[in-house]
Amino acid sequence: MPRNASTTKSDPVLPHPDFSRLSAIQDALLAWFGECGRNLPWRHTRDPWAILVSEVMLQQIQVARAIPFYEAFLDRFPTIQSLADAPLADAIRVWGDLGRYRRIVHLHRTARIIVEVHGGLVPDDEAVLRSLPGIGPYTAGAVACFAYGHDTGFIDTNMRRVLHRVFLGADVPAPMVRDRELQTLAIAAVPSGRGWAWNQGLMDLGARVCTARKPACDQCPLGPHCTARPTIQGALDAAPRKSAGATPAYDSTNRYFRGRILAELRAIPPVPPENGITMPDLGQRVRPGFEPTDLPWLQEIVSGLAKDGLAAVAEDRPRYDAVDTDRPSTLRIKLP
DNA sequence: AATCCGGGGTA
DNA sequence: TACCCAGGATT
Numbered sequence: 001m002p003r004n005a006s007t008t009k010s011d012p013v014l015p016h017p018d019f020s021r022l023s024a025i026q027d028a029l030l031a032w033f034g035e036c037g038r039n040l041p042w043r044h045t046r047d048p049w050a051i052l053v054s055e056v057m058l059q060q061i062q063v064a065r066a067i068p069f070y071e072a073f074l075d076r077f078p079t080i081q082s083l084a085d086a087p088l089a090d091a092i093r094v095w096g097d098l099g100r101y102r103r104i105v106h107l108h109r110t111a112r113i114i115v116e117v118h119g120g121l122v123p124d125d126e127a128v129l130r131s132l133p134g135i136g137p138y139t140a141g142a143v144a145c146f147a148y149g150h151d152t153g154f155i156d157t158n159m160r161r162v163l164h165r166v167f168l169g170a171d172v173p174a175p176m177v178r179d180r181e182l183q184t185l186a187i188a189a190v191p192s193g194r195g196w197a198w199n200q201g202l203m204d205l206g207a208r209v210c211t212a213r214k215p216a217c218d219q220c221p222l223g224p225h226c227t228a229r230p231t232i233q234g235a236l237d238a239a240p241r242k243s244a245g246a247t248p249a250y251d252s253t254n255r256y257f258r259g260r261i262l263a264e265l266r267a268i269p270p271v272p273p274e275n276g277i278t279m280p281d282l283g284q285r286v287r288p289g290f291e292p293t294d295l296p297w298l299q300e301i302v303s304g305l306a307k308d309g310l311a312a313v314a315e316d317r318p319r320y321d322a323v324d325t326d327r328p329s330t331l332r333i334k335l336p
Numbered sequence: 337a338a339t340c341c342g343g344g345g346t347a
Numbered sequence: 348t349a350c351c352c353a354g355g356a357t358t
Contacts, residue, residue, distance in 0.1 A: 058353040065344065066353090099342030102356080136355045156353045203353055212351065213347070247349075255342055308341090 014176065017167040017185055021225045025166065026191040026198065032221035033201030036208070038063075041070060043200065048122035048147035049080050055139045055146075056107050057098065063207070069098045080120055083111040089335035092310065093266050101262055105309040106134025124148040137183065142199075151195035153186030155179065158206025159199070163189065165210060165228035170235035257301050260286040265311060265335050276314065276334030302333055312336040 037043075040063065042054035053073055057066045076094045077083040083091060088108050095104040110132040114122060122143065123129050129140035141154025155163065163186055164177060191198050209220045213236075217229050228235070250256050264285050268274050283290035283298045290298075305311035314332050 055353075060352060060354055061342085062344070062352050097343085099344095100354095102341070103354095106355085134355070138354060142353075157351085158353065207353080250343085253342095255340085259342060 014181065015168060015172060018169075018227050019167065019188070022189060025222055025225045026189075026194070028221040028225065029201045029205065030191065030194060030197055033197055033204060037200060037204050038207070041067060042146075046147055046149075048124075048143060049078075050074055051147040052110075052122055052135075052139075052143055053077075053107070055142045056103055056134060059100065059103065059139065061098065061100065066098070069096060072096070080111050080114050080122065083108060084115040088309070089270060092262070092335050093270070096266075097259065097263060099259065101258070101310050102308050103134055109133045110135065122147065124150070126150075126152065137179070141183075145195050145199050149196055151190045151192060153183060153188070153190050154199070155182050155186050156203065158210075159186065159202045161212060162202050162206045162210045165215075165232065166222055166226050169227035170232045171228075254301060254304070257286055258305060261301065261305060261333075262310060265333065268334060270335075276312075276332035279331050279333065282333055306336075309336055 042051060045051065054066070054070055057070055057073070073094055077086065077091070086108075088105065091104050091108045092101065095101065113132060114120060118128075123132075124144055124147070126137075126140040126144050129135050129143055130137060135143075138154050138156050141152050142156075144150040144152050145154070160177075160179075160182055163182060164172070164174065167185060167189070168177065189198075205220070205222070209216050210222075215232060215236075217223050217226070217232065220226065220229075223229055261282065264277065264282060268277060277285075279295060279298060279302070280290075280292065282302075283294055287294070287298075302311055302313065306313055312334050314334070315330070
């Protein structure tokens with residue numbers, strides 16, 4: 001594969017990927033996947049909408065955790081139209097406490113764009129997919145392959161590790177391998193006509209055999225063909241330690257309180273006369289011992305949520321407040 | 337290039 | 348505790 005010849009001067013020169021046994025590797029992985037592949041809900045459908053929902057949910061969220069959320073979300077929003085028609089607040093409620101809440105805002109926007117611009121059909125072109133909110137190189141490739149059967153290549157954290165080890169070896173430092181180069185490799189490795197099973201199999205192998213910490217090389221169907229196998233243990237032992245300082249307790253982080261605040265906002269009934277919650281009330285609900293001096297801290301986090309499109313801030317005025325100038329305006333927070 | 341985003345599982 | 352997980356947007 002003439003990959004190095006096409007790289008620019010600024011790119012590091014990588015060892016030539018070993019494709020000499022590509023055919024045997026393809027056969028071995030496809031056979032293993034047929035026998036040992038995971039049984040996952042989104043593998044029983046080719047509905048592009050269901051595939052898109054699954055891929056967005058699975059971005060940095062573990063498979064086992066995503067499954068119940070996937071079922072519940074599609075039960076409530078079985079079609080693109082149903083999500084596009086729904087208020088964002090409904091979508092946020094159905095997303096529940098899955099986390100990564102900006103993604104439901106992006107998915108909601110994407111559903112509306114697909115309805116308004118693409119005739120309600122999920123695009124099958126990766127470049128078009130990448131132009132949609134919340135869809136990057138991985139998700140675009142996954143939708144093109146898993147929904148439309150395109151023989152395309154893409155990389156997630158599992159596939160990156162497997163392709164790196166099998167074709168480049170353990171001696172190539174991970175930082176040297178750029179995403180674009182590895183994606184080029186991924187595309188070149190896809191067996192013609194078998195892209196769906198190949199890419200699903202790569203992910204399963206990375207999740208169950210070729211794991212980050214303890215790869216089970218003796219049980220790996222690609223073991224005899226793997227470039228990294230002879231040196232993988234030494235490379236893992238020599239892996240540099242990353243951490244520099246103590247990580248703060250999670251329940252003191254911005255992230256934790258974003259989740260807590262959104263849980264409170266979701267719990268507010270979506271029907272009148274409920275109209276959000278005041279800042280002091282919100283503070284007392286999300287943080288024990290909340291005091292008025294903590295209001296700026298809370299305001300900061302709420303502003304961040306509002307900037308992400310996850311919260312709306314409205315002034316709650318009495319009906320004839322034009323004459324009531326002494327009354328301080330009260331901010332009420334709710335879902336957008 | 338670095339940081340942020342949630343939360344749960346694991347060694 | 349620190350790392351890991353079917354990434355992407357923002358600055």
